[in-house]
Amino acid sequence: MLKRTGAYTIEFENQPVIAGWGSVAGKKEAEGPLKKYFDKIIYDSYDGCDTFEQAESMFQGEALEKALERSKTHANEVDCVFAGDLLNQCIGSSFGLMKFGIPYLGQYGACSTMAQSLIMAAAAVESGGAEISACVTSSHFASAERQYRFPLEYGGVRTPTAQWTVTGAGSCILKSLKKGICVARATVGRIVDLGVSDANNMGAAMAPAAAQTLECYLEDTKTSPEDYDMIITGDLGEVGSKSLYDLLERDGINIRKQHNDCGLMIFERSNQDVHSGGSGCGCAASVLCSKIMDDFQNGIVQNILFMATGALMSPTSSGQGANIPSIAHLVNIKIK
Amino acid sequence: MLKRTGAYTIEFENQPVIAGWGSVAGKKEAEGPLKKYFDKIIYDSYDGCDTFEQAESMFQGEALEKALERSKTHANEVDCVFAGDLLNQCIGSSFGLMKFGIPYLGQYGACSTMAQSLIMAAAAVESGGAEISACVTSSHFASAERQYRFPLEYGGVRTPTAQWTVTGAGSCILKSLKKGICVARATVGRIVDLGVSDANNMGAAMAPAAAQTLECYLEDTKTSPEDYDMIITGDLGEVGSKSLYDLLERDGINIRKQHNDCGLMIFERSNQDVHSGGSGCGCAASVLCSKIMDDFQNGIVQNILFMATGALMSPTSSGQGANIPSIAHLVNIKIK
Structure with a gap:
């Protein structure tokens, strides 16, 4: 069961375990200091697809696959997946996760979506709603840039306070385990x-x-x-x-x-x-x-x-x- | 606690009660057969705001206010609200619910969002994560039309299979009660x-x-x-x-x-x-x-x-x- 502590915090009595995780990152991210930690580096912005949006969907699937593999779980054992992304109508998630056939609950918290989805996935296991749950989120520099700002070809100048949308994805598998x-x-x-x-x-x-x-x-x-x-x-x-x-x-x-x-x-x-x-x-x-x-x-x-x-x-x-x-x-x- | 039944269904052991609900509808909806059932009818597509998107945010607030009133609940008693809409990045929900100061979890299930949000809100109460939870969703013909199809001024012809986006919103308050x-x-x-x-x-x-x-x-x-x-x-x-x-x-x-x-x-x-x-x-x-x-x-x-x-x-x-x-x-x- 979940227990409320103070005005805004919940405690997980059984403390669901992150039994597996997976990460995918793009070329620029792999040129940074975390290269050796990523499970999969995707050097092609299209990830073999026709569009950046389809590539982002691929990232979600690849991150989830790695998390499933690490937790020794089959997709059909997962009772629900909480996922979201920055694309309009969260198509990165819906198109990326369809093939897994896992009951799907789309989340939208903009860049907070990984924390939100992790909370929801942990709560699903804690409450008995799921024996195994998953969460996945992604973003892609090229799909975000053209949706939120300018076409890449335009070469818009960025302000010093601007940030660079990460090309990557992450996924966790939650289970009820004694240790972890x-x-x-x-x-x-x-x-x-x-x-x-x-x-x-x-x-x-x-x-x-x-x-x-x-x-x-x-x-x-x-x-x-x-x-x-x-x-x-x-x-x-x-x-x-x-x-x-x-x-x-x-x-x-x-x-x-x-x-x-x-x-x-x-x-x-x-x-x-x-x-x-x-x-x-x-x-x-x-x-x-x-x-x-x-x-x-x-x-x-x-x-x-x-x-x-x-x-x-x-x-x-x-x-x-x-x-x-x-x-x-x-x-x-x-x-x- | 939640209990899994069969492959895909969950049972709510304590069966959280929909203690209050509220509905808002637009002019065209009020010309239909359900007029007398709506809590509030908004004849102005702008609902007193500058834009259709701001109006849609207003609907969310108005539906939630009615649900709070009907369930004799103050907004600061609500532990979390699950909400979503069709607008890009779900701005109908984020802008509409900000003023209530309720912990917020954005949901995206397109037109399935009301069922999804209701499941999440009920699960929050059932699991002990919330004593009181809420869900809200909305859509607006004019904001949807220009985002998904054409500017209204264009007067695009619709196919016989097309549907008309409802201008309206609904909200439920969930509580743990013996009857209801x-x-x-x-x-x-x-x-x-x-x-x-x-x-x-x-x-x-x-x-x-x-x-x-x-x-x-x-x-x-x-x-x-x-x-x-x-x-x-x-x-x-x-x-x-x-x-x-x-x-x-x-x-x-x-x-x-x-x-x-x-x-x-x-x-x-x-x-x-x-x-x-x-x-x-x-x-x-x-x-x-x-x-x-x-x-x-x-x-x-x-x-x-x-x-x-x-x-x-x-x-x-x-x-x-x-x-x-x-x-x-x-x-x-x-x-x-």
Whole structure:
């Protein structure tokens, strides 16, 4: 059963285990510091398909296949899959996962989707709704760029605060096991709008949501940043990470020692021309399902907070002059 | 706790109760046969806002407010809300629900979103993850038309198989109560593609998914259509409903007596020029949260199957020549 702790946090009494995981990354991501951790590197932006969108669907399937393989699970044993992506109507997920024949529940939390889907998949196992569940998310630089910004051929100049959408995907398989890397607690975020409307500065828009969710979690669980080996945000990038520090420090919370950001980990910013860092559903997903899970296996970390953030806007809402509402979902992952 | 029954169905042991519900409908919907059942009719397509998208966000808030009022609940008592819509990046939900400050989990199941969100909200209460949860979905003819098809000003001619996106929204509040109209069982659908690629014939594309989910449910629960007062599909329309009958009858299942479709119930097709019927997330949502809940209260029905269907495509996937993958989620709602 799930148990509520404080105002916004839930505890998983049986702590479902991440029994398998898989990551897929693109060429540029493989040129960054995490190359050796990715399960599969896809050098062709089309992944053998006709379009970037079809390629993104392929990534989802490839990440799920690797997670199934690692957890020694067949697709027909999985009771449900929670998945989402950034493409309109989440076609990356629906087209990518159809062939597996797993009961499907589409999730949309923008770049927070990996944390959201992981919470849902863990809750499904915890509640008895599923014996085995899965989550998958993805993003693709080329499909995101032409949907959200400009055709690639246009060669639009990027602002220094802009982030680079990660080409990649990640997937986890959740099971009820006695020992392993488990989901212990989660805090579902609330939507926040502090007035940022610059679609080229998503980090700043999302930082207030991250600050709110983390503060709620720490208060609900009566823990402090020192209790965790790492506090990892999804894709705040450099600008958003600094905003997060500022917001938290106003409230007397310092996470500089424990904090890292998937968007800063995946690229070498000094020579990869990604400006403020990586972003996209596939950023948090591919980093969680590669480097972070590897760190758990090698005893480098034992108890972390994984918090992915999302900007819940669209080109239409931005075009209509609206601010960028944001959200952050937090998952406490630890060894049991 | 949730309990699995058969291959694809889950049972809710405590059967969470739909403690409150609210529906909002537009002008054309109010000219149809369900006018007296809607909680709020909005005659202005802009609902006092600047854009159709902002109006759709308003609908979500208005439906949720009515559901909160009916269940005598304050927004700050709700532990989480599951919501989605048809707009790119689900901005109808994120912008519409932000002001309530409820932990938010965005759902995307196209027109199946009301059934999916209801399953998730019921599971949240059943599992102890929430004491009180909510679900909301919406659609708006004018925002959908310009996003999926043509600018309204273009006056595009519609095919006879086309459906009319409902302007409306619906919301339910779920609580753990001893008596009431409750969620007893659910079947999460799998994605189906039988080769339909005509985006003007969604009913035909979605019927195979409805047939598959209903057959799984009946087999898992060892029940037959006669065990239910009504079997209600979301928005198959006339073409899709006929396809559903054909598909089921090949397997010896006849639902003609119990079946109705929200897309056929909401409009008077003989004089409202909606071709094959209504569609959109708001179709199943507004009909469930008006006429169907009213029928429960008045003892007209006591045990029904509510099955919303969704077409998991996008204009991009259709433009790239892909088929229309579809899904159907089923909820068994009854009086306890």
